[in-house]
Amino acid sequence: MMLTQTPMVPDPYYVVRLQQENRDTVTIELAPTSGMNPLRFEPGQFNMLYTWGKGEIPISLSGDAQYNRTLVHTIRAVGAISQTMTRFEIGDVLGLRGPFGKAWPIEALDSKDIVLVAGGIGLAPLRPVIYHLLANRKKYGLVHVLYGARSPKDLLFETELRQWRGRFDMNVDITVDHSMGDWYGNVGVVTKLIDSAHFDASETVALICGPEIMMRFATKSLQKRGVPFEQMYVSLERNMKCGIGLCGHCQLGPTFICRDGPVFRFDQIQTWLNRREL
Ligand SMILES: Cc1cc2nc3c(=O)[nH]c(=O)nc-3n(C[C@H](O)[C@H](O)[C@H](O)COP(=O)(O)OP(=O)(O)OC[C@H]3O[C@@H](n4cnc5c(N)ncnc54)[C@H](O)[C@@H]3O)c2cc1C
């Protein structure tokens, strides 16, 4: 729920919980300083997070959409603003606008086999979908979570990954680019996991989130397996300023990613996917 009337003015939230996921990624849980509840969002949406003196960046919601007392974000440090945000401490206050953007197509998943393909930080925007699928498990066919990380040390949500892998009603397959230590799992690109997953292609919906190159290869692999492009959805990233379709910073071809995305049906965006900052 928006606390302010204007979508350009951030509301103050404070950090109530922190979880260091790996060397450069932190999950933060935020509560409005006003104490107002409930907080609503749909899986796949993002908030604009603002830190005083640094600036504002779009970050996806990575928590459970059914839990409406706090908002959860998972942030990887890549530059000045995200680095500052991964160094927050409990009690620190930041600005938040949102939620913005189009969500994953939860209705399109009903009674389908579902393949979630995540690369790196891309698992964060898909985690709310996983929570939804598990809470409504009977409504869906086979569920695959195929996740690729740089190395075993870069895995996100490791405790949950272990729990999910222990379930009989969901297949969680993980691969890393570079093996190290006592890793005995898959090594190689995430598309290899698509090749070996068992699903009914014509009745499958795939949700894909990660680096663009990974998403391009993943869509190709899924297509080879027989999944039509119309049944694949990707979440795209571009630099954003307003987050609400006003400034044009996030334009991609005829669309604004903040307003028309970040989630797109693949066949509707594939022409533009190879090009940056159009
Ligand atoms: C809709 C949407 C949802 C997003 N969700 C998340 C999320 O859940 N968690 C998260 O950590 N990030 C997410 N991002 C990416 C995040 O917004 C950027 O990492 C952030 O804007 C970088 O800002 P910065 O000032 O820290 O770095 P900048 O100074 O902008 O960039 C520093 C360096 O990192 C590179 N860089 C910038 N963005 C990325 C990126 N996305 N991936 C790899 N390299 C990059 C730049 O090219 C530059 O070299 C999302 C982006 C969008 C558009």
Ligand code: FES
């Ligand atoms: S960020 Fe301004 S139009 Fe998308």
